[in-house]
Amino acid sequence: MPIQANVDLHHFNTFHVSARSRWFAEVATVEALREVLAWHKGKDIPLMLLGQGSNILFRENYPGLIIELAIKGITVQQSTESSVLVQAMGGEIWHPFVTHCLKQGWYGLENLSLIPGTVGAAPVQNIGAYGVELKDLLHEVQALEIASGNMKTFTNDDCGFSYRSSVFKEDLREQYIITDVTFSLSSKPRLNLEYPALQQALSDVPRESITPQLVSDKVCEIRRSKLPDPDMLGNAGSFFWNPRIGQDRFAELKALYPDLPGYAEGNSVKIPAAWLIEKAGWKGYRDGDVGVHERHALVLVNHGGATGAELVALSERIQASVAEKFGIQLWPEVRIV
Ligand SMILES: Cc1cc2nc3c(=O)[nH]c(=O)nc-3n(C[C@H](O)[C@H](O)[C@H](O)COP(=O)(O)OP(=O)(O)OC[C@H]3O[C@@H](n4cnc5c(N)ncnc54)[C@H](O)[C@@H]3O)c2cc1C
Known part of the structure; x- marks a missing residue:
């Protein structure tokens, strides 16, 4: 072994x-x-x-x-004229899987192009980008229970998906190993162009000429222009969750900071953590080999020789300064081990 x-x-x-x-x-x-x-x-x-x-x-x-x-394999479970159930094993790498689906004419995942990682990890934090989340396309998950060795099927509802989270990150944390994921995809283009940055990138293309492949290409283009490539500059994408605050608190802060962005979600308002970190003065910060990316304040970076402990210390300083300035607590989206 x-x-x-x-x-x-x-x-x-x-x-x-x-x-x-x-x-x-x-x-x-x-x-x-x-x-x-x-x-x-x-x-x-x-x-x-x-x-x-x-x-x-x-x-x-x-x-x-x-x-x-590193378990690999992609199989079609079922297909009709308009839809297809595609099963991918947990060790498949996410972006090549998305590209494979596009080539086969299985649509829906294009907005999630170029997210690093494996298929098996994708449900853990319900990966999302450009107006689409994994939960919108996930049919079911098969996972092995570590304690018993039994396989269990989780329907979409069973996964308890929420913003960048699921039961696998919360109640059932570290209890299951996701061996494969089945996606419910469409054989006919099903475009989601709601996200403003995507709309803007496609603004000079006539609607009838927009294909899922073009959406994927544009998403890759935007991501490459915004986010550092981890092979060039160590990072784990967004370090913190975007916090949610109550509407009253949002109104109080808005009076102090009129340019404070916020997106209503039920009774709360979601605030971009990047805005808070930038306003607290951290964007582009560097101390030795740890830093905050110069174009994206939510991305902590390793300029070469940083240790994990140094990065954690920087994240804690950022949390403290945002809490002091805005009274808002940031929590890491990244798992610290
Ligand atoms: C440059 C960059 C950009 C990013 N952009 C985005 C983005 O736009 N949207 C987004 O949502 N995320 C984004 N991320 C975060 C990351 O890509 C996702 O969280 C991804 O799903 C992690 O996959 P992984 O295979 O690397 O998981 P890992 O980092 O290896 O693991 C993540 C967690 O999942 C657990 N896990 C891994 N595999 C399994 C399994 N088979 N069964 C059970 N648990 C498992 C691990 O124990 C750990 O707790 C970005 C990261 C980077 C570096």
């Missing part, structure tokens, strides 16, 4: 911080996964799943077993 000891995680996280895992196993089949879980059973060490490490910050060495899920 391929379980390695004392593995350097530098290439297994997009912040590219150095940390070591006491034990590490890459698994390419469900059988291998079961074998590794059997090895772990009875040992008093923690266990965690790893996809591409694009939503994780290792603050220190990991004292347990990390399982890198």
Whole structure:
């Protein structure tokens, strides 16, 4: 069984911080996964799943077993004239999967182009971008319960999706390994062009000429212009969740900061964390090898030799300064390990 000891995680996280895992196993089949879980059973060490490490910050060495899920495969479960159910194994890489679907004429995922990571991790935080969330296209999830070894099917409702979260990040955190995800896609283009930046990027294209492939291309173009490529500059995308505050509090803050943006959601208002961080003076900040990206205040970066602990310390300073200036608490979207 391929379980390695004392593995350097530098290439297994997009912040590219150095940390070591006491034990590490890459698994390419469900059988291998079961074998590794059997090895772990009875040992008093923690266990965690790893996809591409694009939503994780290792603050220190990991004292347990990390399982890198590398199970591949894409199959059509069912298709009609207008729809298709596509199952992708958890180790498929997200963006090539989106591209594959587009080539096959299976539409719906194009707004989620170029999000780093694996298919298996996508439901954990209900990935979302440009007006679409995973929950809009997810049919069901199959996951293996770590304690019992049993497989369980989660319907879309069972996953308890919310903004950048799901049961796998909350109540059932670290209890299940997502082995595959089935998507409900459309065989006819089903465009979602509501998001303002996307509308603007397509403003000079006649509506009838807009194809899902063009939407995907534009999303990739916008993302490349805004977000640093983790291979060039270590980062994990948005570091904090966008906070929600009550309407009364929003009105009070709006009186003090007339340009404060806010998006009503039920009884609360969602505020862009990037705006708060920029107003608190952090955009483009750099101290040694840790910093805040110069074009995107929500993205913390490793300029080369930063440690996880240094990045966590910077995130805490940002939290404290935003809390002091606006009375709003920011919480990390990134998992700190
Ligand atoms: C440049 C950049 C841009 C990004 N943009 C976006 C964006 O637009 N929208 C967005 O939503 N996210 C974005 N992200 C965050 C990230 O891409 C997503 O969270 C992605 O789904 C993480 O996938 P991963 O395979 O890297 O997961 P990892 O970071 O390896 O793991 C994330 C979490 O999921 C758990 N996990 C991983 N695989 C499994 C599994 N098979 N079963 C159970 N648990 C598992 C891990 O234990 C961990 O808790 C961005 C990140 C970067 C670096």
